[in-house]
Amino acid sequence: MTLSRYDYIIVGSGAGGGVLAFHLSRAGKRVLVLEAGQRWQAKDYPDNELDASARLMWSGGVEPSHDASLMLMRGRVLGGGTVINQCLLDRFDSVALDDWAERSSIDSFNVTALGRHYDAVEADLSLQSIPESDWNGNARIYADGFDQLGYRRAPLRRGQSRCDVSAGNDCMRCLGGCPRSSKQSMAATFLPRAEQHGLEIVTGCHVHGVVHGSAGVTVYGRVGQEQVQFFGAQCVLAAGTLGSSRILMNSGLTHALPALGKGFFCHPQFVTFARYAEPVDAHRGSFQALKSDDPRFRAAGFKLENVFMGPVAAAYLLPGGAQMHQRLMRGYRHLACIEVAVRDVTPGRLSLGRNGQLNIRKSLGAPERRRAREGLQVIRDIYRVTGAKEVMQAPTGIGLHLMGGCAQGVQRDTSVVNPEFAVHGMPRLHVVDGSLFPSAPGINPSLTIMALAHRAAEALLGCTLPSAGIARGQSIAIAEASA
Amino acid sequence: MSRPSSPPIAAFSRRHEQALARIGDVLIPGDDTLPSYSESGAAALAPRALAGARPVDQVMMMRLITVVGALPRPLIALMLLLIRAGLRLPGLVGAPARLLDLALKGVIMNTYYCGLDRTAPDGSSAVFQALDFRLQMHVDDEDAR
Numbered sequence: 234m235t236l237s238r239y240d241y242i243i244v245g246s247g248a249g250g251g252v253l254a255f256h257l258s259r260a261g262k263r264v265l266v267l268e269a270g271q272r273w274q275a276k277d278y279p280d281n282e283l284d285a286s287a288r289l290m291w292s293g294g295v296e297p298s299h300d301a302s303l304m305l306m307r308g309r310v311l312g313g314g315t316v317i318n319q320c321l322l323d324r325f326d327s328v329a330l331d332d333w334a335e336r337s338s339i340d341s342f343n344v345t346a347l348g349r350h351y352d353a354v355e356a357d358l359s360l361q362s363i364p365e366s367d368w369n370g371n372a373r374i375y376a377d378g379f380d381q382l383g384y385r386r387a388p389l390r391r392g393q394s395r396c397d398v399s400a401g402n403d404c405m406r407c408l409g410g411c412p413r414s415s416k417q418s419m420a421a422t423f424l425p426r427a428e429q430h431g432l433e434i435v436t437g438c439h440v441h442g443v444v445h446g447s448a449g450v451t452v453y454g455r456v457g458q459e460q461v462q463f464f465g466a467q468c469v470l471a472a473g474t475l476g477s478s479r480i481l482m483n484s485g486l487t488h489a490l491p492a493l494g495k496g497f498f499c500h501p502q503f504v505t506f507a508r509y510a511e512p513v514d515a516h517r518g519s520f521q522a523l524k525s526d527d528p529r530f531r532a533a534g535f536k537l538e539n540v541f542m543g544p545v546a547a548a549y550l551l552p553g554g555a556q557m558h559q560r561l562m563r564g565y566r567h568l569a570c571i572e573v574a575v576r577d578v579t580p581g582r583l584s585l586g587r588n589g590q591l592n593i594r595k596s597l598g599a600p601e602r603r604r605a606r607e608g609l610q611v612i613r614d615i616y617r618v619t620g621a622k623e624v625m626q627a628p629t630g631i632g633l634h635l636m637g638g639c640a641q642g643v644q645r646d647t648s649v650v651n652p653e654f655a656v657h658g659m660p661r662l663h664v665v666d667g668s669l670f671p672s673a674p675g676i677n678p679s680l681t682i683m684a685l686a687h688r689a690a691e692a693l694l695g696c697t698l699p700s701a702g703i704a705r706g707q708s709i710a711i712a713e714a715s716a
Numbered sequence: 717m718s719r720p721s722s723p724p725i726a727a728f729s730r731r732h733e734q735a736l737a738r739i740g741d742v743l744i745p746g747d748d749t750l751p752s753y754s755e756s757g758a759a760a761l762a763p764r765a766l767a768g769a770r771p772v773d774q775v776m777m778m779r780l781i782t783v784v785g786a787l788p789r790p791l792i793a794l795m796l797l798l799i800r801a802g803l804r805l806p807g808l809v810g811a812p813a814r815l816l817d818l819a820l821k822g823v824i825m826n827t828y829y830c831g832l833d834r835t836a837p838d839g840s841s842a843v844f845q846a847l848d849f850r851l852q853m854h855v856d857d858e859d860a861r
C-alpha cells in the first residue's frame with residue numbers, strides 16, 4: 234500500500250489547526266487536515282439544541298469529569314470549538330502571560346512578544362462589539378447592576394461580520410453554528426481560505442495514534458469502519474486538550490513524556506438565573522454584549538459572563554422538578570442569566586483508561602470554590618438591585634475552555650512541548666492547541682490559540698509571516714517561505 | 717471495507733420509549749399550558765438525542781431507562797428527589813447523583829424542550845408555544861456561502 238506523503242498533517246481543525254493550516258498551505262506546503270467531526274454548509278447547521286448537541290459535540294453534548302462536578306463541552310465538527318463558541322476574542326493580559334513565562338521558562342510569553350501574532354490573526358478576522366442600541370434585556374440588566382454597584386464593565390470584542398440584529402436575527406441560534414457565516418469560526422474563515430491554497434481535508438476521521446520516525450510521522454485511525462493511515466513529513470496535533478493528550482497517550486508516549494496529561498485546567502462556570510416581573514427576552518437579538526472589566530474581579534480570580542441559553546440547557550440547569558420546574562420554564566421569557574467563570578488553579582489530570590477511553594480527573598479545589606462563591610455573591614447583588622423576583626442557582630457546574638495536558642515549556646519533566654512547538658525528543662511531531670497552556674488564564678482562549686498557531690507556523694516554516702490582511706481588504710503578497 | 721455495525725441505540729425499542737415516558741412524566745407532569753412529557757411524544761426522540769453518545773454510554777442509558785422506568789411512579793419521584801438532593805454533595809460522594817441527573821434529566825429535557833414536538837393544534841411545537849419561544853434568523857445565499 235502506497236501512502237500519499239504530505240508536508241504536514243494536522244489533526245484537528247479548531248482555532249489552532251485552522252490558522253496553522255492556512256499559513257502552511259499559503260506557503261505552498263502540501264497540507265492535510267484530519268477532523269473527527271463532519272463538514273457542514275453554514276445554512277444547514279442544526280436549528281435545534283438536540284441535534285446541535287448530538288451532531289456537533291463530542292459524546293453527544295457533555296462529558297463529565299471523574300466526580301461529575303463539571304460537565305465538559307467540546308466541539309466535534311469541521312472548525313472545532315470555534316463553530317459552537319461565542320467567538321469572544323480577547324488578548325491575554327500580563328497577569329496570564331507572566332504566569333505562563335514563569336511556569337514554562339519561555340520568555341516570549343509576554344504581551345509584547347505575543348502582540349505581533351495577535352496583530353496578525355486579528356487582521357484576518359472581522360472583530361466587532363455590540364452597540365448599546367442593540368443590547369437585549371439580559372445585557373441591560375447586567376449593565377444596570379454593574380453601574381448601580383460601581384463595578385467596571387466593557388463591551389465584548391466578538392468575531393463576527395454581519396449579524397444584522399436590526400433585521401430581527403437572534404444570535405443565540407449560533408451556539409449551534411452560525412447559519413449566516415457571520416461568526417468568525419474556522420469553518421467560515423481560515424479553513425476555506427486554506428482550501429483555496431490547496432489544503433486537503435478528511436472529515437469523519439478518528440485518529441487513534443501516531444508513529445514518529447526518522448523520515449516522518451504516520452498517523453493512523455479510522456474513517457467510519459475503515460482503518461486508515463496517512464504519512465507526513467511533519468505532524469501537528471491540534472485536536473484540543475483532550476484529543477491531543479489522548480492521541481499521545483494512545484501512541485505509547487506516556488512514559489517518554491512524564492508531564493503528559495498533567496496540568497489539565499478549564500474555566501469552571503456556574504450559572505445563576507433570575508426571574509423578573511417583565512419579560513427579559515434574553516434569547517432575542519444580540520447575544521453576550523458585555524463583559525466584566527473590574528480589576529477587583531481579576532484579582533479575585535473570576536469574571537462574570539452575560540450569557541443565556543436555549544430551553545433545553547435552561548431546563549437542565551434550572552433547579553427543581555415537576556411543578557417548580559414547569560413554573561420556571563413557563564416564565565422562560567422572564568429569565569435573566571449571569572454566570573461566574575472562575576480562573577482555575579487546581580490542576581487536573583488526564584490518563585488513559587481501559588478500552589482506550591480518556592479518564593478526566595478534575596475536581597473543584599478550595600480556591601475555585603472560594604472564587605465561585607465571591608462571584609455568585611456579586612451576581613446575587615446585581616439581581617437584587619435590579620429588582621429580580623427570584624434567584625436560582627444551577628446545581629451543576631460547566632467546564633469550558635479545556636486547557637493543558639501537553640504544556641509548552643523548556644523542561645522535559647514539567648512540559649510536553651518545547652518552545653518550537655515540537656514534542657520533546659520528537660522533532661517531527663508538534664502540538665498547537667489549548668493543550669499547550671501552562672495554566673488557566675481566566676480569559677477566553679480562542680484568540681490566543683490562534684496567535685500561538687501563527688507563531689507555530691513561523692517556527693515550522695522558519696520565517697516571519699505577514700498577515701494576509703483579509704479582513705481589512707488588503708492585498709499582501711504571499712511570503713516566500715523557506716522550510 | 718467492513719460493513720458498518722449499528723450503534724447500540726438502534727436497539728432503543730418501544731418499551732424503552734414507554735419507560736422513558738414514565739420517568740419523564742414525573743419530571744414534567746404537564747399543566748394547563750405545557751403538555752406532559754408523554755403527551756409531547758418526546759421519548760421517541762431519545763435515539764436521535766443519544767446518537768452522538770459513546771456506545772458504552774448508549775448501552776448504559778438504555779439499561780438505566782429500563783430499570784428506573786419499571787419502578788412505581790412514587791418510587792421514581794423519590795429517586796429523582798434524592799438525585800436532586802445529592803447534586804451539591806462534594807466530590808465523589810455526589811458523583812452518582814450528578815451522573816444520574818445528567819443521564820435522566822439530561823435526556824428528558826433535551827427531547828422535550830428541543831422544539832421538535834409537533835403537538836400544537838397548528839402542527840408546531842406545543843412546548844415552544846407554551847414558552848412563547850422562537851428564534852429568528854434570516855439566511856440568504858450570500859450569508860451562508
